[in-house]
Amino acid sequence: MTIPVWDYRPELEEERAEIHDAVDTVLDSGRLVLGASLQAFEREFADYHGAGHCVGVDNGTNALVLALRALGVGPGDEVITVAHTAVPTVIAIDAVGARPVLVDVREDHLIDPGQVAAAVTERTRVVLPVHLYGRCADMTALRRIADEHGLRIVEDCAQATGARHDGHLAGTLGDLATFSFYPTKVLGGFGDGGAVLTGDAGLAEEIRSLRFYGMKERYYTLRTPAYNSRLDDLHAEILRRRLRRLDGYLARRRAVAARYAEGLADTGLVLPDRGADDEHAYHLYVVRHPDRDRIVEAVRAEGVGVGIHYPWPVHTMTGFAHLGYAAGSLPVTERLSREVFSLPMYPTLTTDQQDRVIEVLRKVVSAG
Numbered sequence: 001m002t003i004p005v006w007d008y009r010p011e012l013e014e015e016r017a018e019i020h021d022a023v024d025t026v027l028d029s030g031r032l033v034l035g036a037s038l039q040a041f042e043r044e045f046a047d048y049h050g051a052g053h054c055v056g057v058d059n060g061t062n063a064l065v066l067a068l069r070a071l072g073v074g075p076g077d078e079v080i081t082v083a084h085t086a087v088p089t090v091i092a093i094d095a096v097g098a099r100p101v102l103v104d105v106r107e108d109h110l111i112d113p114g115q116v117a118a119a120v121t122e123r124t125r126v127v128l129p130v131h132l133y134g135r136c137a138d139m140t141a142l143r144r145i146a147d148e149h150g151l152r153i154v155e156d157c158a159q160a161t162g163a164r165h166d167g168h169l170a171g172t173l174g175d176l177a178t179f180s181f182y183p184t185k186v187l188g189g190f191g192d193g194g195a196v197l198t199g200d201a202g203l204a205e206e207i208r209s210l211r212f213y214g215m216k217e218r219y220y221t222l223r224t225p226a227y228n229s230r231l232d233d234l235h236a237e238i239l240r241r242r243l244r245r246l247d248g249y250l251a252r253r254r255a256v257a258a259r260y261a262e263g264l265a266d267t268g269l270v271l272p273d274r275g276a277d278d279e280h281a282y283h284l285y286v287v288r289h290p291d292r293d294r295i296v297e298a299v300r301a302e303g304v305g306v307g308i309h310y311p312w313p314v315h316t317m318t319g320f321a322h323l324g325y326a327a328g329s330l331p332v333t334e335r336l337s338r339e340v341f342s343l344p345m346y347p348t349l350t351t352d353q354q355d356r357v358i359e360v361l362r363k364v365v366s367a368g
């Protein structure tokens with residue numbers, strides 16, 4: 001039995017009839033761009049979160065770019081985020097011309113509010129927490145720091161659709177929140193896609209314009225030169241159907257995590273902190289061990305896929321050398337990058353597959 005680390009095909013197979021129906025719906029509507037399907041998805045995604053406004057965009061990276069632009073962030077400004085993340089988090093800050101200020105994470109992989117407070121300068125405009133692997137950052141502490149210094153919060157929810165912090169859904173705790181519908185994400189689309197969520201009607205209007213060349217929608221009046229970052233109606237219509245299944249899929253991810261937690265409890269692996277039942281969305285199930293490289297090689301040799309998220313902290317990447325962070329400057333991030341690895345995690349993972357993952361890991365870890 002080989003078990004891939006990602007596999008969205010069985011999920012899409014379960015949904016094949018719904019996907020075909022979505023294609024028919026868009027075909028019948030006669031409107032492929034900025035049409036009724038996009039509008040309906042935006043309404044439904046906002047309602048799911050109990051949030052005021054959603055703007056569909058072309059991917060999660062541009063969702064971040066547009067959120068920062070809507071806040072007027074640009075050259076001379078600083079945005080505080082983490083190096084322990086997917087690289088697009090930091091790329092988006094760079095793309096608007098602002099300076100990414102990278103701070104360390106806590107042992108639980110999430111941004112360290114104490115480090116954020118220490119990194120604030122008179123140039124800081126935004127704190128950009130990443131709800132990494134599907135677990136929310138400490139939004140209570142971050143909100144306190146942001147309010148104290150007059151900063152805005154943009155939540156990077158690319159990995160955390162459906163996660164909660166103190167009962168509140170990820171994406172409802174900042175000034176703006178960005179999502180990715182890349183196919184492996186918790187709510188994946190049929191290709192690339194993304195969204196920005198906000199309770200602020202003015203910011204939503206700004207983002208609607210920025211995703212459409214900077215026009216006023218439907219009027220050929222340019223407000224400010226921008227790009228094209230629209231979400232297609234076909235993607236939106238498929239996402240509408242997938243959104244109805246989201247809670248079911250989250251429950252299945254959480255059940256996989258519970259089985260892993262039980263099966264791997266006494267192995268010496270550091271397992272994810274689960275928090276309350278509905279806090280973690282389990283985009284990834286990331287464990288830690290100092291002997292990571294040996295374990296990963298041996299587990300893969302047994303046909304069990306594992307990933308590493310992420311092997312190179314962003315501040316050590318050649319492309320970000322200009323930021324001037326020396327190796328050793330973010331010690332927790334750098335240690336975690338040597339110890340983390342991700343087990344197969346998706347809603348359609350069968351119990352046999354889960355038990356095989358557990359069996360292989362138990363054997364490989366204890367052989368060390």
Ligand SMILES: *Cc1c(COP(=O)(O)O)cnc(C)c1O
Nearest residue numbers: 059060061086088089158180182
């Ligand atoms: C996937 C991801 C993004 C980017 O989303 P895309 O849709 O791939 O552009 C941004 N931030 C994080 C944390 C991600 O995991």
